[in-house]
Amino acid sequence: MAAERALAMATCTAPVNIAVIKYWGKRDTDLILPINSSLSVTLHQDQLKTTTTAAASRDFTEDRLWLNGAEADVGHPRVQACLREVRRLARKRRGGSGDSAARSLLSYKVHVASENNFPTAAGLASSAAGYACLVSALARLYGVEEELSEVARRGSGSACRSMWGGFVQWQRGERPDGTDSLAHQVAPEPHWPELRVLVLVVSGEKKPVASTAGMQTSVETSPLLKHRAEVVVPERLAQMIQHIQERDFEGFGQLAMRDSNQFHATCLDTFPPIFYLNDLSRHIIALAHRYNAHHGHTKVAYTFDAGPNAVIFALADTVDEFVEVVRRSFPPATNGDQFVRGLPVGSATLPQELVAAVVTEPVPGAVQYILHTKPGPGPQLVDDPSQHLLGADGLPRRRT
Amino acid sequence: MAAERALAMATCTAPVNIAVIKYWGKRDTDLILPINSSLSVTLHQDQLKTTTTAAASRDFTEDRLWLNGAEADVGHPRVQACLREVRRLARKRRGGSGDSAARSLLSYKVHVASENNFPTAAGLASSAAGYACLVSALARLYGVEEELSEVARRGSGSACRSMWGGFVQWQRGERPDGTDSLAHQVAPEPHWPELRVLVLVVSGEKKPVASTAGMQTSVETSPLLKHRAEVVVPERLAQMIQHIQERDFEGFGQLAMRDSNQFHATCLDTFPPIFYLNDLSRHIIALAHRYNAHHGHTKVAYTFDAGPNAVIFALADTVDEFVEVVRRSFPPATNGDQFVRGLPVGSATLPQELVAAVVTEPVPGAVQYILHTKPGPGPQLVDDPSQHLLGADGLPRRRT
Incomplete structure (x- = not known):
C-alpha cells in the first residue's frame, strides 16, 4: 500500500454496538476470551461512529496516538496488542514474498489519530468502536484482508462485534489460544428495516x-x-x-x-x-x-x-x-x-x-x-483523502 | 383454660426477625412452603414487638379483629388459616376426653386485638411478628402446647421463624403436606451476647x-x-x-x-x-x-x-x-x-x-x-391482666 511513498495513510470508520445478550466476564484476561457468547446490534454510523487514521513513515521517530485531538498513551497494552497482531498478520500475508516495500512499511513507526462523532462524556460505549476502528485502519495501512474480529477482541472484547454490521454474534469459542473466539454476522442490517x-x-x-x-x-x-x-x-x-x-x-x-x-x-x-x-x-x-x-x-x-x-x-x-x-x-x-x-x-x-x-x-x-x-453497517474505508485525520506532516490536522 | 367463665382471654408478645439467609419464593402458595430453607436472627422485643390478645366468649356474636386499634378483616384467608389450625390442634389435644368446657370454648367466637410497639409505617416487617403473635395468643387461649411454627407459617412464611428466639432456621422440608417445613432454633439469644x-x-x-x-x-x-x-x-x-x-x-x-x-x-x-x-x-x-x-x-x-x-x-x-x-x-x-x-x-x-x-x-x-x-427471645406470655388489649366487654380498651 503505497509503501514506497514517504508517508502511507489509511482512514476507516467503525460503529458502536449494543449487546442484547450481554458479555460480562472473561475466562482469559490476557487474550480477552469471554465466559459466554454474546449478541449485539450494530448501530448506524450516521449517528455514532469513530473515525481513525493510521499512518506509517520512515520519518516518524516514535509511535504516537491522538484521541479526540489530545495525545494519549500509545504504550497502552491493548493498543500495543492490536498493533502487534495486525503487523503479525501482515508479515504472515507477505510471507517470504520478498516485497521489500511492504517490509519497510512494517518497520516504520506509526501515527494514529482517532475521533468520535459523539461526546465521549455521554458515556456511550466508545471503546468497542475505537478498537474496531484502530484495527480496521491499521489493517488497511498494511494491506491485511484477513478476519480481524480476533484482533479487535484483543483491544476490547466487545470491539470484535463492531467489526460487522447488523446483528452480530461473538462466539465464546473453546480453544485456549482464542482462535475460535470470533464475531460473525447473524443477519446484515437490511434484514430488519423497521x-x-x-x-x-x-x-x-x-x-x-x-x-x-x-x-x-x-x-x-x-x-x-x-x-x-x-x-x-x-x-x-x-x-x-x-x-x-x-x-x-x-x-x-x-x-x-x-x-x-x-x-x-x-x-x-x-x-x-x-x-x-x-x-x-x-x-x-x-x-x-x-x-x-x-x-x-x-x-x-x-x-x-x-x-x-x-x-x-x-x-x-x-x-x-x-x-x-x-x-x-x-x-x-x-x-x-x-x-x-x-x-x-x-x-x-x-x-x-x-x-x-x-x-x-x-x-x-x-x-x-x-x-x-437504527442498525447499520460495519467498519468502512474512507476513500476521500481530505477526510484523513492526519496531515501530510503526520500530525493531527484539525480538531472537530 | 377458664372456659367456664363467660370470657376467656390470653395475651402474648412476639418478635420481629431478620433473615440472613433469605426466603423468597414458595413451592406451595396455599400451605406456604418455601423453595429454600432460610435463617434469621430474632430481634429483641424491648425494641420491636407485637402484642396480641385473643378472647373467646359465648357472648360474642362474630369473630372480630383489631389491628393497632382499627377493626380489620377477620375473614382474611391467612387469619382464618391460623384460627382453623390452632383450633384443630386444640381438638386433637382434647381428643375424646369429654372436657365439655374446653369444647365449648372452641365453639365460641373470638375477638383478637393486636398492636405493634413501633410505627407500622416504618416498614419494619410486621407480618411475621403479627402472625407469630396471633398463633401464640390463640394457642394460649385454647391451651395448645404443641410445636406451633407450622401454624404460624400458614399466616406468613417468615412468621414461623418468629416462634423462636435467637438464631432460627426455617427448614424447607420435603413433604407435600408441609408437616416437615418447620422452624427450629440454631442457637438461643445468649449464645452471642456481643x-x-x-x-x-x-x-x-x-x-x-x-x-x-x-x-x-x-x-x-x-x-x-x-x-x-x-x-x-x-x-x-x-x-x-x-x-x-x-x-x-x-x-x-x-x-x-x-x-x-x-x-x-x-x-x-x-x-x-x-x-x-x-x-x-x-x-x-x-x-x-x-x-x-x-x-x-x-x-x-x-x-x-x-x-x-x-x-x-x-x-x-x-x-x-x-x-x-x-x-x-x-x-x-x-x-x-x-x-x-x-x-x-x-x-x-x-x-x-x-x-x-x-x-x-x-x-x-x-x-x-x-x-x-440485639437478638432476643421468642414469643412471651403476658401474665399481667392489666396488659390485655381487650377489656372485660371483649372490646379494645385503649389505643396506645
Whole structure:
C-alpha cells in the first residue's frame, strides 16, 4: 500500500454496538476470551461512529496516538496488542514474498489519530468502536484482508462485534489460544428495516466501577454469573438468533429486557456489589413496562450496559409516540429543540388514557437528550483523502 | 383454660426477625412452603414487638379483629388459616376426653386485638411478628402446647421463624403436606451476647411490589432464583450455621451481605423486574463497604428485605463509632436528639482519616432514625391482666 511513498495513510470508520445478550466476564484476561457468547446490534454510523487514521513513515521517530485531538498513551497494552497482531498478520500475508516495500512499511513507526462523532462524556460505549476502528485502519495501512474480529477482541472484547454490521454474534469459542473466539454476522442490517434504536442519554453520573475490573470481580465472586454463563446464555443465544431471523419483536424485546436485567442481577450478586442501574434507570424501566402493558404487547424494549444511559429498541411505527412519552415523562430542562437528535422523529399526540396510564411520575431534566438511530453497517474505508485525520506532516490536522 | 367463665382471654408478645439467609419464593402458595430453607436472627422485643390478645366468649356474636386499634378483616384467608389450625390442634389435644368446657370454648367466637410497639409505617416487617403473635395468643387461649411454627407459617412464611428466639432456621422440608417445613432454633439469644443490630429507618418510600405477589413472579420468571434455591442456599445455610456456632462475625457478616445482595439480584432477574433497593440503599451499602475496607475487616454487615430500610449487624464494640459514621453520612434533619433510639449508644469521636475515607457523600435527612437492638427471645406470655388489649366487654380498651 503505497509503501514506497514517504508517508502511507489509511482512514476507516467503525460503529458502536449494543449487546442484547450481554458479555460480562472473561475466562482469559490476557487474550480477552469471554465466559459466554454474546449478541449485539450494530448501530448506524450516521449517528455514532469513530473515525481513525493510521499512518506509517520512515520519518516518524516514535509511535504516537491522538484521541479526540489530545495525545494519549500509545504504550497502552491493548493498543500495543492490536498493533502487534495486525503487523503479525501482515508479515504472515507477505510471507517470504520478498516485497521489500511492504517490509519497510512494517518497520516504520506509526501515527494514529482517532475521533468520535459523539461526546465521549455521554458515556456511550466508545471503546468497542475505537478498537474496531484502530484495527480496521491499521489493517488497511498494511494491506491485511484477513478476519480481524480476533484482533479487535484483543483491544476490547466487545470491539470484535463492531467489526460487522447488523446483528452480530461473538462466539465464546473453546480453544485456549482464542482462535475460535470470533464475531460473525447473524443477519446484515437490511434484514430488519423497521428496527429502530433510541439512546436515552441521561444527565452525567460517573461510571462507578470500570467494566474491566468489575467483570473480573463478578467472575470471582458471583455464583449466579457462573450459572448464567454456563446454563442460561446458551439457551438464550439460540432463542435470540431465532427471534432476529423471524423479525419477532415481541420475542426479541422481551429477551433483550430479561438479559439486561440478568446482567445487572449478576453485578448485584458480585461482592462487593456493583450497581450500574440507579433510580432513574428504574424510572425508565418502569415506564417501558407501563407503556407495553398499556398496549398489551411489547412495543419498546430497554437494555442497559455498564453505565447509566438507556437504549430502547422499537419498531419504526412506535418511535413518534414513544419519544413523546419520554418527553412528557422527562420534560427537557432548557434545550427543548435539541432534545431529539439523529434520525427524524415525527410529532405525536398522546391519547389521554395513555398519558394517564403511562406518564405517572415525571422527572424534569433527567434525560439530557434522545438519539434516534437504527442498525447499520460495519467498519468502512474512507476513500476521500481530505477526510484523513492526519496531515501530510503526520500530525493531527484539525480538531472537530 | 377458664372456659367456664363467660370470657376467656390470653395475651402474648412476639418478635420481629431478620433473615440472613433469605426466603423468597414458595413451592406451595396455599400451605406456604418455601423453595429454600432460610435463617434469621430474632430481634429483641424491648425494641420491636407485637402484642396480641385473643378472647373467646359465648357472648360474642362474630369473630372480630383489631389491628393497632382499627377493626380489620377477620375473614382474611391467612387469619382464618391460623384460627382453623390452632383450633384443630386444640381438638386433637382434647381428643375424646369429654372436657365439655374446653369444647365449648372452641365453639365460641373470638375477638383478637393486636398492636405493634413501633410505627407500622416504618416498614419494619410486621407480618411475621403479627402472625407469630396471633398463633401464640390463640394457642394460649385454647391451651395448645404443641410445636406451633407450622401454624404460624400458614399466616406468613417468615412468621414461623418468629416462634423462636435467637438464631432460627426455617427448614424447607420435603413433604407435600408441609408437616416437615418447620422452624427450629440454631442457637438461643445468649449464645452471642456481643451481637448488635442497627435498623436504619429511611424516609418513607412506599413498597412498590408486595412481597407475596413479587416472590411468585420471581418463581415463575427468574432462572437465577431457581439456581439459588437449588444449589446456592443449601451450601450457604450450612456455612451460616457454622459461622453462628463459632461466633465468627467476619464469616457471618460477609455471608449475610452476599445473601442480601443475591436476594435482590433474583428480584432484578424477575420479569418485570422488582426493585427494593434504591439510590439510598446503594449509599448505605457503599458506606458499609468503605467502613469495612478502612478497618481492613468486616466490622458491619448490611441486609435489606422487601423494603427500603437497612438492617446492620455489628459487634457491641463497633456500635458507637458506626452510629457516628451514619450520623455524619446522613445528617439528621430536625430530630437530632431522637436520631438514635432503642439500646443506649455512647458518643464517639471519629479519627480524621476515618472521616476522610468513609464519609464521602453525606445525604442530609435520608435516614429518619436508627434503632439499636440485639437478638432476643421468642414469643412471651403476658401474665399481667392489666396488659390485655381487650377489656372485660371483649372490646379494645385503649389505643396506645
